[in-house]
């Protein structure tokens with residue numbers, strides 16, 4: 182495909198935060214962007230499609246609608262996501278499953294739907310919004326870390342499976358970013374009145390503060406766009422110098438020391 186030709190791009194979770202910024206950025210660069218989310222939104226440059234990524238049927242209909250119109254899908258960005266916080270012992274199992282259904286199985290649903298199309302057109306790119314928390318486990322946000330770690334390992338295997346079809350995959354590891362994520366996070370009430378209560382409160386309020394003082398979502402959008410334009414996608418890409426450094430340290434420091442530092446920060 183011509184480097185400057187308009188690509189057909191799908192962004193999930195495009196109704197707010199990082200996804201909205203990604204969708205706008207790609208559209209402003211000339212791509213034809215379809216934004217999927219449960220809420221419809223107004224943006225003259227983005228086609229908004231109502232779709233809950235946890236519903237296989239809604240995903241099938243949404244992708245079919247795009248393919249009927251465009252006949253191809255060049256880039257899929259699996260970005261829809263949510264958070265749940267609380268202790269491992271007390272988090273509600275249904276909340277944990279709901280989060281896995283969005284953060285992991287949602288990406289699986291959409292990817293399974295587009296792979297056949299990308300295979301037929303002999304190429305495509307899949308980019309997933311992952312998190313630095315997929316590598317650095319965050320106490321009291323452990324299940325969120327687990328959803329993103331699942332997404333990382335799955336994407337690496339996917340990369341090997343679909344290489345022969347000229348389809349590439351990259352996970353973008355994002356750190357604290359200012360968005361609606363903080364407000365939307367489901368905080369477990371089950372720690373109230375338990376020995377975890379005060380430590381969970383402190384830990385979550387630090388996380389919230391860090392997110393609200395975090396980067397502008399446009400920084401993620403810019404990195405994602407740059408990656409999407411590469412001829413060869415790296416398996417992962419981290420957003421921001423500080424997070425790159427943290428992940429390098431994670432590789433080289435003894436695990437015990439790394440976990441000690443994280444635990445000092447969050448618990």
Ligand SMILES: NC(=O)c1ccc[n+]([C@@H]2O[C@H](COP(=O)([O-])OP(=O)(O)OC[C@H]3O[C@@H](n4cnc5c(N)ncnc54)[C@H](OP(=O)(O)O)[C@@H]3O)[C@@H](O)[C@H]2O)c1
Nearest residue numbers: 194196197198199218219220233234261262358360361362
């Ligand atoms: N903010 C951070 O600090 C941070 C750090 C690392 C990674 N991330 C990741 O970045 C991604 C975007 O999050 P954000 O920070 O931009 O948060 P956000 O502002 O809350 O945006 C989340 C997006 O996901 C969509 N979504 C949630 N459930 C969905 C579902 N079932 N089906 C379809 N769409 C759904 C939401 O749209 P609707 O509610 O309209 O469905 C919304 O558009 C997530 O994967 C998150 O894990 C965020």
